[in-house]
Amino acid sequence: MGLHGWRLFSLICAALIGGYLLAAAAGTFLAGVLPDFRGGSVMTGTMVSFAVYAGAIIWVFAMRRPAMAWFALVSASLLLATGGVFLGRGGL
Amino acid sequence: MSKGAPGLRETAPKKRPQGGFRQAMAWLHTWAGLALGWLLFLIFLTGTAGYFDTEIDRWMQPELPPAQTHLNASNTADLLLRRLATDAPGAERWFLRLPDDRNQPYPGIFWQGASVEAGARAARGSLTLNGETGDMFQARDTGGGQLLYQLHWRLHYLTRTQADVIVGFATLFMLVALISGVIIHKKIFKDFFTFRPRKGQRSWLDAHNVLSVLALPFHLMITYSGLVFMAFSYMPLVVAAHYGFGDDARSQFFAEAFDPPGIEEAANETAPLVALDPLIAKAEKAWGSGRVRNIDIRHPGDRNARILLYESTNTSVSRTAGLMVFDGVSGELLHRVAPELSTSRGVRDLFVGLHEGLFAGPWLRWLYFISGLMGTGMIATGLLLWAVKRRQRAEKATGVENPGLRLVEKLNVGTLVGLPVAIAAYFWANRLLPAGLEARAAWEMHSLFITWAAMLLYGTLRPTKRAWVEQLTVAALAFALLPLLNALTTDRHLGASLSEGDLILAGFDMVMLAMGIAWAAAAWYLHCRWSPVPADQNATRSWVKPFAPARSAK
Numbered sequence: 233m234g235l236h237g238w239r240l241f242s243l244i245c246a247a248l249i250g251g252y253l254l255a256a257a258a259g260t261f262l263a264g265v266l267p268d269f270r271g272g273s274v275m276t277g278t279m280v281s282f283a284v285y286a287g288a289i290i291w292v293f294a295m296r297r298p299a300m301a302w303f304a305l306v307s308a309s310l311l312l313a314t315g316g317v318f319l320g321r322g323g324l
Numbered sequence: 325m326s327k328g329a330p331g332l333r334e335t336a337p338k339k340r341p342q343g344g345f346r347q348a349m350a351w352l353h354t355w356a357g358l359a360l361g362w363l364l365f366l367i368f369l370t371g372t373a374g375y376f377d378t379e380i381d382r383w384m385q386p387e388l389p390p391a392q393t394h395l396n397a398s399n400t401a402d403l404l405l406r407r408l409a410t411d412a413p414g415a416e417r418w419f420l421r422l423p424d425d426r427n428q429p430y431p432g433i434f435w436q437g438a439s440v441e442a443g444a445r446a447a448r449g450s451l452t453l454n455g456e457t458g459d460m461f462q463a464r465d466t467g468g469g470q471l472l473y474q475l476h477w478r479l480h481y482l483t484r485t486q487a488d489v490i491v492g493f494a495t496l497f498m499l500v501a502l503i504s505g506v507i508i509h510k511k512i513f514k515d516f517f518t519f520r521p522r523k524g525q526r527s528w529l530d531a532h533n534v535l536s537v538l539a540l541p542f543h544l545m546i547t548y549s550g551l552v553f554m555a556f557s558y559m560p561l562v563v564a565a566h567y568g569f570g571d572d573a574r575s576q577f578f579a580e581a582f583d584p585p586g587i588e589e590a591a592n593e594t595a596p597l598v599a600l601d602p603l604i605a606k607a608e609k610a611w612g613s614g615r616v617r618n619i620d621i622r623h624p625g626d627r628n629a630r631i632l633l634y635e636s637t638n639t640s641v642s643r644t645a646g647l648m649v650f651d652g653v654s655g656e657l658l659h660r661v662a663p664e665l666s667t668s669r670g671v672r673d674l675f676v677g678l679h680e681g682l683f684a685g686p687w688l689r690w691l692y693f694i695s696g697l698m699g700t701g702m703i704a705t706g707l708l709l710w711a712v713k714r715r716q717r718a719e720k721a722t723g724v725e726n727p728g729l730r731l732v733e734k735l736n737v738g739t740l741v742g743l744p745v746a747i748a749a750y751f752w753a754n755r756l757l758p759a760g761l762e763a764r765a766a767w768e769m770h771s772l773f774i775t776w777a778a779m780l781l782y783g784t785l786r787p788t789k790r791a792w793v794e795q796l797t798v799a800a801l802a803f804a805l806l807p808l809l810n811a812l813t814t815d816r817h818l819g820a821s822l823s824e825g826d827l828i829l830a831g832f833d834m835v836m837l838a839m840g841i842a843w844a845a846a847a848w849y850l851h852c853r854w855s856p857v858p859a860d861q862n863a864t865r866s867w868v869k870p871f872a873p874a875r876s877a878k
Binding site (some may be wrong): 256259270271272274277278281282293294296 | 345349352499500504507548551556559561562563565566567577581582667668671
């Protein structure tokens with residue numbers, strides 16, 4: 233059984249778009265919790281986000297289930313981004 | 325074989341067998357690599373040429389004297405300052421570049437926010453100057469090695485945003501291809517020593533593996549640092565989440581993260597700028613003679629003027645070195661900043677420094693160049709492997725022509741050989757275009773793209789095998805004849821530059837000659853391998869047959 237057509241397209245989009253969201257959210261979270269000054273934490277978060285992006289893409293293609301990939305990436309992104317912004321504000 | 329993208333096998337919901345994972349990674353490696361492979365080839369090739377950017381600059385302006393790194397810093401600074409006073413009065417910022425090593429061979433100035441009413445040449449501009457006379461060099465108009473290496477992230481014809489998106493995705497795909505490549509690679513150590521020549525697909529796989537594994541640290545470093553280099557363009561959301569959206573919020577971030585300490589807004593009260601000599605003397609006392617690279621003057625002539633002296637970076641891998649901030653009126657030393665402002669800044673500067681390799685001396689620079697070529701070769705062999713593998717399968721199947729495979733084969737010959745030929749055409753244009761031509765530098769770059777397009781077109785019109793041999797021959801001639809062209813069009817021929825000990829001009833000529841010989845060897849090898857032999861032998865040996873038109877197969 234192979235992944236074809238729309239399901240393959242959905243998986244690729246999940247990897248590229250969902251992965252980007254997760255990367256941005258993970259970077260935001262990291263920037264919110266790191267003890268460095270704000271500019272420094274944001275810099276570190278941004279630099280690390282690309283590793284998260286690559287990791288997310290690998291994970292999506294290792295699992296190969298489009299609906300699950302979308303759900304996991306979007307919900308994890310929401311949690312991380314909200315947490316990151318909240319903790320970042322609290323630290324100010 | 326089936327047409328279009330083969331499907332990706334889906335694992336059972338609960339069970340994930342090891343083979344399935346590796347297969348999925350192989351699929352990802354194949355298609356992530358293929359999708360932007362030719363663009364990545366361009367990025368790696370022109371980026372690699374960039375490790376010799378100032379050397380190429382020099383060859384493309386043979387009128388220029390050898391590097392002026394012997395000049396006295398104080399005298400040069402005074403010369404540049406006088407030039408700025410006449411060319412850029414009322415500026416918000418004056419920037420003086422002192423020649424210190426190959427990265428900055430000649431003095432230069434740069435300014436922002438100058439007043440055209442007060443007589444400035446333009447509101448902002450930059451000039452390279454002759455350190456002996458303070459005048460501009462009289463030399464041909466060229467993009468030089470700078471425009472050639474900028475191609476690898478600016479893509480020349482595109483806007484900054486378009487290029488950022490495209491190059492950003494290409495870099496990401498490269499990273500994914502590297503990671504998935506390592507995962508599918510079972511015998512990473514053993515394959516190091518494995519090369520099986522003349523075995524078609526096997527040989528390409530071995531070559532791909534050796535090129536990838538041998539320089540893997542370089543490939544990973546250059547790819548990730550490429551992402552870090554452009555991080556805030558590729559991933560603006562992290563900044564936005566903590567600073568807010570919009571240009572003001574972004575500027576605030578850049579000011580917090582990057583601005584040196586002690587910078588003030590202009591007071592709009594005039595005050596004379598302090599002499600630079602004692603400041604340079606103070607910095608040279610701390611860093612060593614000739615180690616002041618750049619002098620950055622903010623609000624010159626204002627009461628709140630600041631003068632920033634930057635240390636040469638050629639003894640540290642990181643992009644930043646020492647910095648001294650002086651009051652521009654009293655000359656008082658306000659701040660002395662150590663190379664690392666913070667850990668995060670230090671990490672970023674280390675990545676960027678590694679990517680640019682400005683610190684590298686001659687040996688390390690060659691290692692950079694060779695690693696870059698290995699990366700370029702890794703991409704090339706990967707693209708070839710894709711085609712060779714499918715060509716073998718297609719030959720086993722009954723004469724059905726696959727349009728996707730044909731496209732890849734044509735793009736391969738037109739780019740893997742065509743782009744190097746196009747780069748040679750860039751150098752040919754530099755010598756052949758008339759000196760007075762309008763937009764001469766732009767036409768050099770147009771020549772590159774016109775040649776590449778011609779090579780792509782040529783590849784589609786010829787049988788693939790013929791196209792390979794013929795284009796390799798063109799490449800051999802295009803590179804090997806460059807020293808001759810140089811001798812015919814300038815007085816800086818190889819004999820002259822060798823006898824004068826001008827290693828940069830001589831080195832360029834000799835490297836071009838060596839590349840020409842390498843292309844010729846490749847052309848000769850393929851010619852012998854594919855030259856007409858009795859028909860029955862030819863059938864078993866060849867991997868790319870002259871194409872039968874698709875309609876005749878039906």
